[in-house]
Amino acid sequence: MNNVALIISKRLGLGVLTMFMVSIIIFLAVNMLPGDFAQALLGQSATPEAVEAIRRDLGLSKPIHTRYFDWLVGALQFDFGTSFAKANFSSYAGTSSTANFGTVADQIAPRFANTLFLAAVTACIAVPLSLLIGVLAALYRYSIFDRIANVSTLTSISSPEFFVAYVLILVLAVLNPVFPSLSNIHDGMDFAQKLQKTMLPALTLTLVVTAHMMRMTRAAIINLLASPYIEMARLKGLSPFRIILFHALPNALAPIINVIALNLAYLITGVVVVEVVFVYPGVGQLFVDSVKIRDIPVVQACCLVFAAAYISLNLLADVMSILSNPRLRLPK
Amino acid sequence: MSASEPLVKISNLAIDGIADETRTRIINDVSLELNRGEVMGLIGESGAGKSTLGLAAMGFTRDGCEIVGGNIRFDGIDLVAATAETRRQLLGKRIAYVAQSAAASFNPAHKIINQHAEAPMFHGVSNRGEAEADAMDLYQRLRLPNPQEIGFRYPHQVSGGQLQRAMTAMAMSCRPDLIIFDEPTTALDVTTQIEVLVAIREIVEQFQTAAIYITHDLAVVAQMADRVKVLLRGDEVEEADTRTMLDAPREDYTRSLWAVRSFQRPQKPMASKDAVPVISLRNVTAAYGNGDPVVRDVSFDIHEGRTVAVVGESGSGKSTTARCITGLLPPKTGEIAFANKVLPADYRKRSVNQLRQVQMIYQMADTALNPRKRIGEIIGRPVEFYLGLKGAEKRRRVEELLELIEMDPKEYINRLPSELSGGQKQRIGIARALAAEPKFIICDEVTSALDQLVAEGILKLLTRLQEEMKLSYMLITHDLSTVRAIADEVVVMKDGLIVESGPKDEMFTPPHHDYTDLLLSSVPEMNPDWLDELLAQRGVENLGDAAVSKM
Numbered sequence: 001m002n003n004v005a006l007i008i009s010k011r012l013g014l015g016v017l018t019m020f021m022v023s024i025i026i027f028l029a030v031n032m033l034p035g036d037f038a039q040a041l042l043g044q045s046a047t048p049e050a051v052e053a054i055r056r057d058l059g060l061s062k063p064i065h066t067r068y069f070d071w072l073v074g075a076l077q078f079d080f081g082t083s084f085a086k087a088n089f090s091s092y093a094g095t096s097s098t099a100n101f102g103t104v105a106d107q108i109a110p111r112f113a114n115t116l117f118l119a120a121v122t123a124c125i126a127v128p129l130s131l132l133i134g135v136l137a138a139l140y141r142y143s144i145f146d147r148i149a150n151v152s153t154l155t156s157i158s159s160p161e162f163f164v165a166y167v168l169i170l171v172l173a174v175l176n177p178v179f180p181s182l183s184n185i186h187d188g189m190d191f192a193q194k195l196q197k198t199m200l201p202a203l204t205l206t207l208v209v210t211a212h213m214m215r216m217t218r219a220a221i222i223n224l225l226a227s228p229y230i231e232m233a234r235l236k237g238l239s240p241f242r243i244i245l246f247h248a249l250p251n252a253l254a255p256i257i258n259v260i261a262l263n264l265a266y267l268i269t270g271v272v273v274v275e276v277v278f279v280y281p282g283v284g285q286l287f288v289d290s291v292k293i294r295d296i297p298v299v300q301a302c303c304l305v306f307a308a309a310y311i312s313l314n315l316l317a318d319v320m321s322i323l324s325n326p327r328l329r330l331p332k
Numbered sequence: 333m334s335a336s337e338p339l340v341k342i343s344n345l346a347i348d349g350i351a352d353e354t355r356t357r358i359i360n361d362v363s364l365e366l367n368r369g370e371v372m373g374l375i376g377e378s379g380a381g382k383s384t385l386g387l388a389a390m391g392f393t394r395d396g397c398e399i400v401g402g403n404i405r406f407d408g409i410d411l412v413a414a415t416a417e418t419r420r421q422l423l424g425k426r427i428a429y430v431a432q433s434a435a436a437s438f439n440p441a442h443k444i445i446n447q448h449a450e451a452p453m454f455h456g457v458s459n460r461g462e463a464e465a466d467a468m469d470l471y472q473r474l475r476l477p478n479p480q481e482i483g484f485r486y487p488h489q490v491s492g493g494q495l496q497r498a499m500t501a502m503a504m505s506c507r508p509d510l511i512i513f514d515e516p517t518t519a520l521d522v523t524t525q526i527e528v529l530v531a532i533r534e535i536v537e538q539f540q541t542a543a544i545y546i547t548h549d550l551a552v553v554a555q556m557a558d559r560v561k562v563l564l565r566g567d568e569v570e571e572a573d574t575r576t577m578l579d580a581p582r583e584d585y586t587r588s589l590w591a592v593r594s595f596q597r598p599q600k601p602m603a604s605k606d607a608v609p610v611i612s613l614r615n616v617t618a619a620y621g622n623g624d625p626v627v628r629d630v631s632f633d634i635h636e637g638r639t640v641a642v643v644g645e646s647g648s649g650k651s652t653t654a655r656c657i658t659g660l661l662p663p664k665t666g667e668i669a670f671a672n673k674v675l676p677a678d679y680r681k682r683s684v685n686q687l688r689q690v691q692m693i694y695q696m697a698d699t700a701l702n703p704r705k706r707i708g709e710i711i712g713r714p715v716e717f718y719l720g721l722k723g724a725e726k727r728r729r730v731e732e733l734l735e736l737i738e739m740d741p742k743e744y745i746n747r748l749p750s751e752l753s754g755g756q757k758q759r760i761g762i763a764r765a766l767a768a769e770p771k772f773i774i775c776d777e778v779t780s781a782l783d784q785l786v787a788e789g790i791l792k793l794l795t796r797l798q799e800e801m802k803l804s805y806m807l808i809t810h811d812l813s814t815v816r817a818i819a820d821e822v823v824v825m826k827d828g829l830i831v832e833s834g835p836k837d838e839m840f841t842p843p844h845h846d847y848t849d850l851l852l853s854s855v856p857e858m859n860p861d862w863l864d865e866l867l868a869q870r871g872v873e874n875l876g877d878a879a880v881s882k883m
Contacts, residue, residue, distance in 0.1 A: 226395075228436040235392060236451045237423030246450075250441035326486040327440060 003331050008319050015315045019308065023075070026303040027068050030296055036060075037084050037294040058084060071300065080104035080301035084294075104301045108283060112305060114185060115282035118205070118275075119267035121198050126206040127213065127260055134217025134256075139244050141222060153211035165204045165277040172200060183278040201278045205271060209263040216259040220252035227251075254321035261317030268313075269306040337408065339509055339542050340366040340389050345402035347384055347393065347566075358384050358397060360566040368509065369540040373557030373574070375547060375589075377783035378754075380563040382546045386512045389544055390427045391419045407509065424451035428503035430532075432515040434495035438487035444495075445483030448502045457506045470501035473538070474531040475872070493524035493877060497531050504535060511536070513545045517552065521645040521810055522854040527876030529555060529856075529863065548783065550589060551856035554578055555863040562586050574860050588785065590858070595788050597795050599836050600820050603635035608672050610636050610772050610804040611657060611690070616666035618656050625664065627652045628828040634772065637798060639805040641819035641836070643812065643851065649828040650808045654774045657806070658690055670772075688718045691765035695777035697757035701749040707734075707760055708745040714767040733763045737793060755786035762793065766801075776808045791817050812855045816840065824848050850879050 038054035039046065055061050059070075074081055083104050133153070137146045156164060173181035179199040189197070221244060224230060233247040272284035283302055290298035322328045347359040359381045366372050366389075374382045384397060388404060391411030404411040406427065411419060423429075428451075431437035439447060449463035458466065464483070471479035474497040487495060496516055503511050513532065517525040533556060536543050545556045553560055553574070560577045562569040562585070570583050581587050603609070612633040619625040627649040634640045642650045655661040657668055659679030667674045670689055676682050694700035701710055711730045715721050721729055731741035737759040749757055758778060765773050775794065779787035795818055797803060807819060815822060815836065823833040824847065832845040844852065854876070856862060866875070873879075 228431055228433060229439040231394075232429065232431060232437040233439070235387075235390065235423055235429040236454070237420040237425060238450070238454055239420065242454070246442075247439050251439070325440075327488045330486060330489060 004322060004329055007322055007328065011315055011318050015311050018311055022307040022311070023072060023304060024068070026300055026307065027071065030300050030303065031064060033291075033294070037296060040294050071297075075301070075304060078105055080108070080304075081297040083107055083290075083298050084296065104297045107298060108286065108301055108305065110187070111281060111283045111286045114280065115268055115271070115284065117185075117194065118198055118201055118271070118280060118282060119264065121195065121202040122205040122209070122267050123264055125202060126209050126263070129206065130210045130213035131217055131256070133210070134214040135221065135244055135249065137214065137218040138221035138225075138248070139240055141218070146218075149214065153214050156207035157211035161204065161208055161273045162277050164207050165201070165274055168200055168204055168207075169277075172203070181278070183280040185281065198280070201271075201274050201280050204274050204277075205267055209266065212263055213256070213259050217252070217256050220255045221248045224248045224251055250324070253324040257317045257320050257324065258314075261313045265310045265313045268309040338365040339368045339407055340364065340544075341405045342385075342389060343402055345385070345388060345404065346400045347381075347388060348398050348400050350396055350398060358566050359388065361402070362563070362566070362568045363402075364389070364561065366510070366542055366544065368542050370559070371536060371543045371545055371557045373545045373547065373553035373560040374563060375550060375553050375560055376563035376569075377548060377785065379565060381566040382548075382563055383514050385563065386514055386544050386546045387429075389510070390423060390429065390512060392423070421455070424508075425455040425457065425506045426508050427510045427512070428506070428508040430496075430499050430503045430511060430513045430516050433519050434499040434516075435487065435492055435519075437499065438495060440487055443484055443486055444490065444498050448483060448498070448505055451502070452505050455506060463505065466505065467501060470504055470535075471498065473535060474498075474501055475527070475878075476501075491524075491877070493520055493528055496520060496528045500528075500532055500535060504539065504541075507539060507541075509542060511541055511543045513543055515547055518547070518549070522812070523645065523850055523876045523880060525552075525876075526854045526856075526863075526866075527878070530867065530872060530875065532556070533863070549856065550578075551858050551862070554858050554860045555856060562589070578858055578860065595791060595817050597818055600638060602821075602835055603638060607635055609633035609669075610671060611806070612669045612672075613653070613657070614667050614669065616653070616656050616663045616668065618652055618661055618663040620652075620661070626828050627656065627663070629666070630825075630828075630830055631666075632823050632830065632833060634804045634806055636771070636804055637802045638820045639798065639807055639818055640821045640823060641807040641809060641815040642823045642825060643809060643815055644825035645810060647827075648825040650825055651776060652828075653825075654692070654776055654806065654808055657774065658692060659687075684718060688768045689771050690774070691768050691770040691772070692774045692776065693758075693761045693765050693778050696781055697754065697761045698749075698781075700761055701757060703749050705748075706745070707747050707749070707752075710749070710760060711763050711767050714764055718768045729767070733767055736766065736797070737763045739763075753786075754782055755789060758782060758790055759793065762790075762797070766797070770803070772804045772806070774806045774808065777810070778807075779814055780809065780811060787814075794818065812852065824851065846883055847880070
């Protein structure tokens with residue numbers, strides 16, 4: 001077991017290092033964005049003095065490395081600072097009622113929970129579905145079923161997401177009103193209601209991510225079918241389904257797990273379009289809105305959350321690939 | 333079924349292989365009969381169709397093969413006409429298979445005992461508990477260490493010879509009527525091979541199982557089979573009971589197979605005491621990374637025009653020693669001298685002239701030749717690099733080299749490696765080494781991937797070149813018949829240490845070091861009583877790994 005613990009702790013260390021590098025890149029990139037919050041807020045006719053005053057209040061006039069380390073230290077304690085937008089509403093509008101609403105963490109947390117919920121619902125549909133189709137396609141390779149599975153998943157991944165979304169709305173919300181076309185979920189709903197509202201975006205995303213996972217499952221399995229242990233299994237008189245499921249699939253897990261992880265990461269970070277179409281209150285929308293008004297703390301925090309999701313899912317995939325392989329799990 | 337009907341009856345079988353739309357006949361009009369409890373040996377070179385025929389006896393053809401004529405009956409069931417379902421019910425249950433490489437044929441993802449129990453459970457022969465108990469019983473009969481526990485390991489945690497026995501146990505799991513053994517000991521060391529042979533023979537006798545034993549090793553088949561069938565490129569050459577076949581083969585081809593083992597060049601006199609050795613290793617100790625040393629305090633000399641064979645099992649440090657000499661693996665301590673001048677340990681620090689003197693020929697000519705380069709380029713590259721020849725001069729030198737290895741330059745200079753046979757590829761490997769005009773060549777298992785007749789040709793070529801050019805060879809091998817054929821001196825290695833060294837003739841006459849003795853006695857002989865005599869003489873406990881672990 002020491003062996004595995006060592007490999008995993010190495011990966012964890014690399015993950016932390018990557019996260020650190022990413023945080024630098026995010027900070028620099030966001031700060032290089034053209035435009036300026038103060039300018040955007042005050043409009044074209046703002047006096048330089050007023051712009052400068054707001055910049056000073058927000059700490060934008062400090063040197064960049066000081067700001068980075070302030071931000072990093074805060075981020076490590078889950079304090080991503082105060083949203084510019086909220087801060088300004090409270091101090092310049094003269095009300096203090098929204099003061100407790102102002103931190104970036106407060107703003108992102110509920111949105112991120114929603115995004116995770118959507119990703120989880122999608123994953124629960126998409127992962128088993130693509131594994132099943134992938135296994136069946138490998139079993140009946142080059143058959144009609146295989147071709148239909150390939151063509152349909154490729155078609156759905158090749159169509160723009162919003163198009164897939166509108167087709168689903170047309171079919172499942174307008175022509176056959178099974179699911180609502182608006183997914184404006186909020187805290188007051190119970191799980192069943194949330195699930196029903198989330199169904200259409202989840203199905204849309206399922207169509208988007210299935211192709212990758214299904215094709216990797218199929219390819220990884222077929223790749224192994226020429227190996228001597230598969231021939232041995234056939235010569236034991238086992239049924240083709242059992243051969244694929246018990247003899248090929250366990251050895252094909254590593255590449256499949258990696259593709260699943262990439263797609264799950266996509267479900268967290270890349271779903272803005274689908275959120276917009278279904279008015280789903282996820283992080284993606286918040287992110288885009290914040291970019292629009294140059295709300296730098298929120299943008300940075302979103303980027304960091306996305307990066308963390310990517311890195312930790314890939315890390316998880318690595319660890320699971322290692323654990324799925326007895327040769328790495330157990331030393332000689 | 334009537335008692336007189338054979339268990340397997342194959343008549344006039346024809347099988348085609350289909351690749352890129354072209355058909356080639358793999359099995360041509362071969363018939364075979366096998367009675368219950370009988371063991372038939374199938375023998376032939378690679379490409380003779382042994383495996384294809386063996387698998388056909390199971391009603392199985394590999395992808396890309398197709399039965400185009402004849403029929404196969406197993407216990408009265410027509411396997412060619414049978415449905416896939418009928419065949420599946422026979423496979424594993426009444427007909428089992430033991431593959432060449434147990435390491436590749438056990439599924440790395442499952443424990444050995446689960447794979448063992450799979451067939452009996454799937455075919456409804458027994459439940460898991462019974463199957464596991466039976467597995468442990470079989471492991472015990474096959475003399476696997478820790479029979480109660482070994483099955484609960486994964487395949488990578490068990491050694492090759494043990495795995496091969498576990499696979500034989502697995503084939504026995506449903507007590508089949510027929511087992512196909514497809515080169516079950518080819519991938520093993522001689523000392524390990526002998527244990528597996530004994531185990532297979534005993535278990536087949538105990539359960540009165542019929543078997544088809546496929547191999548290219550005549551001495552092995554002599555121990556295992558009641559009858560032998562010889563195949564050549566898909567055709568049957570002849571069939572007879574084992575003793576008749578060994579004593580009085582009818583066909584020329586069979587006789588030529590039998591004759592291969594007789595090639596032997598006389599040992600040259602030992603170099604004089606004050607002669608300067610071409611290569612000398614002085615107290616070389618080497619390890620990979622920070623691991624334990626795999627070569628420990630190894631010293632020996634190789635003199636001009638002599639062949640030193642380094643013998644030992646896999647993992648004994650033979651190839652690592654070669655890597656130290658070539659400078660690929662700088663030794664931790666000790667040094668390597670060429671003509672009494674110490675060579676830099678790392679090949680990157682050696683001069684072109686120093687590099688030129690030490691060349692290497694590899695075991696797998698397939699992977700040692702760049703598949704995208706033509707023969708002229710493969711040989712031309714070292715000619716240009718070491719000798720600085722270009723253009724017409726380079727081409728002339730390449731042609732000379734091709735003539736030297738008995739290949740017609742006009743025909744071969746523009747071919748790709750994929751357009752050559754295995755033996756021809758190995759010759760190109762030799763020519764490439766000669767291109768540098770070295771004094772010393774390391775031959776790393778150069779004949780072990782080749783058929784015996786082809787291997788003999790390569791050995792004769794190496795011998796001739798040595799005489800013409802005063803070359804020195806270091807011959808790495810685990811095959812003692814190769815040693816007997818062309819070596820002058822022998823170095824026996826075990827666990828990174830030299831256990832014995834000396835002139836060949838002394839090495840092959842007693843008294844030996846225990847380990848050398850074990851190695852020598854484990855080499856199968858053509859005498860069909862050899863294994864029985866050896867068992868009677870030494871006892872089962874003093875063979876193979878069991879004997880090694882006592883040392």
